[in-house]
Amino acid sequence: MKYLNFAYRWVGTTLFWIFFGLIGLFMGFVVFPLLSVFVWDGRKRQVAARKLISAAFSLFVWVACSSRLISIRVTGMEHVDPRGGQLILATHPTLIDVVILISLFPQVDCVIKEAVTKNPVLGISVRLANYISNREPADLLDSCVQRLESGASLLLFPSGTREVNGQPLRFKLGAAEVAVRARASILPVALSCKSQMLAKHVPWYRIPPSAPRFKITVLPPIAVENLTTGDVDQRHARYQVNDALVSLFDAELS
Amino acid sequence: MESEALYTTIKEILVTQFEVDESAISRDANLYEELEIDSIDAVDLLVQLKELTGKKISPDVFKDVRTIGDVLDALTVL
Numbered sequence A: 001m002k003y004l005n006f007a008y009r010w011v012g013t014t015l016f017w018i019f020f021g022l023i024g025l026f027m028g029f030v031v032f033p034l035l036s037v038f039v040w041d042g043r044k045r046q047v048a049a050r051k052l053i054s055a056a057f058s059l060f061v062w063v064a065c066s067s068r069l070i071s072i073r074v075t076g077m078e079h080v081d082p083r084g085g086q087l088i089l090a091t092h093p094t095l096i097d098v099v100i101l102i103s104l105f106p107q108v109d110c111v112i113k114e115a116v117t118k119n120p121v122l123g124i125s126v127r128l129a130n131y132i133s134n135r136e137p138a139d140l141l142d143s144c145v146q147r148l149e150s151g152a153s154l155l156l157f158p159s160g161t162r163e164v165n166g167q168p169l170r171f172k173l174g175a176a177e178v179a180v181r182a183r184a185s186i187l188p189v190a191l192s193c194k195s196q197m198l199a200k201h202v203p204w205y206r207i208p209p210s211a212p213r214f215k216i217t218v219l220p221p222i223a224v225e226n227l228t229t230g231d232v233d234q235r236h237a238r239y240q241v242n243d244a245l246v247s248l249f250d251a252e253l254s
Numbered sequence B: 001m002e003s004e005a006l007y008t009t010i011k012e013i014l015v016t017q018f019e020v021d022e023s024a025i026s027r028d029a030n031l032y033e034e035l036e037i038d039s040i041d042a043v044d045l046l047v048q049l050k051e052l053t054g055k056k057i058s059p060d061v062f063k064d065v066r067t068i069g070d071v072l073d074a075l076t077v078l
Helices: A002-038 A042-066 A097-104 A123-128 A137-149 A174-182 A234-253 B003-018 B039-053 B059-064 B068-077
Strands: A071-075 A086-090 A109-112 A154-156 A185-194 A213-218
Touching: A002 A042, A002 A123, A042 A071, A042 A097, A042 A123, A086 A097, A086 A174, A097 A154, A097 A185, A097 A213, A109 A137, A137 A154, A137 A174, A137 B039, A154 A174, A174 A234, A174 B039, A185 A234, B003 B039, B003 B068, B039 B068, B059 B068
Parallel strands: A071 A213, A086 A154, A086 A185, A109 A154
Antiparallel strands: A185 A213
């Protein structure tokens, strides 16, 4: 029976990636070009593009969950401020975390690799959605702060890349720096995956012995001032916030 | 700005703002490993140097910068 389930999930996962790819191609070559032809207003374009991306990601999540390739448990969504303005900081164990998170937070801002903006299929979607490109290190921090100050919610993975299983959590200081500069309200999202797939250094076709179980816990928002001693300069504040965040996530995930 | 003057400026920024021990600073000192400045400090340093010299280090060059000498090279070559 276990063997049968494994075989089912192997075939299912392969079919899922084909479906994922086809929808991606359809969005990249039909849906988003149409959007760029018919919607000219930058603001409306951004909102529509993000809605479409989120809808596609929700579809992927729904297909993967309803065919039991993965399971997802989400708690704490009541902590999300629908008006925005929150700095959403999430842990990042797998390749599909962002798909799940964007399905949960449709209009959120995020930072993407510069290479993605130039990708022939994905480029148009992220350009229309007006996500932040990571090209210029100095501008990147400024853009993140500006977006938050203008009232948008911003999603960052403070690890900067996928965390490696079994190693202690270490965050890059960028997220803490953005939090300090924007005096942000931080929404911590502890995302973990049992029976993990799509980890760093693991190819997509190597599936685990049982279906991956994602657990997403949205924690109550924290004002950044509450993570520092208050009388410190920006540089020290950054370290204090970073240390506080690592302890917070360690406690939640252990 | 002359390379020597630039070196002095960088040294000054490192000591006064990033609390780096002056005796540890040399042209060959690795910013991240030996001087223990973090990537945000590095960006901060570049922004300040840009304001002082009017020269900008491109992100591609910045990625390969490891030592103070690399910073000087990047700023004087351009």
